Amino acid sequence: MRKRLRHLPAGLIAMAALLVVTVPLALWRDGGAGAAGAVAGVALVTASYVVSGLVVAWTDLKARHLLMPVALATYVLKFAVIGVAMWFVGGSGWTGLSWMGALVIAAVVVWMAAHAVWVWRAKIPYVEL
Secondary structure (H helix, E strand, O other): OHHHHOOHHHHHHHHHHHHHHHHHHHHHHHHHHHHHHHHHHHHHHHHHHHHHHHHHHHHHHHOHHHHHHHHHHHHHHHHHHHHHHHHHHHOOOOOOHHHHHHHHHHHHHHHHHHHHHHHHHOOOOOOOO
């Protein structure tokens, strides 16, 4: 299963870099609530990508014939969880919500960019070695 998850460190490093850049900015601009919102947005996206990666890797290892339906169900569930989390937080009047929403979007873009760079640089054989 480890070889199916080699892409995760690139995304995790990118998320750490995003936090290093945005949390001080949010803290300076909007205080603790802004910083908490920034951390919550990045954490939500990071958790969703890690869980998706784990589920897809496990399914590929154990039941490859179920890979497509399990992957699609995982993605639908993760988008629903992100939407419900944003909806609950949106109704609370929390001042960190704008940072959370902005960092959800930014984290998705940064994770996808890190993943694209990883794929571009990875030496992925076309046949099983």
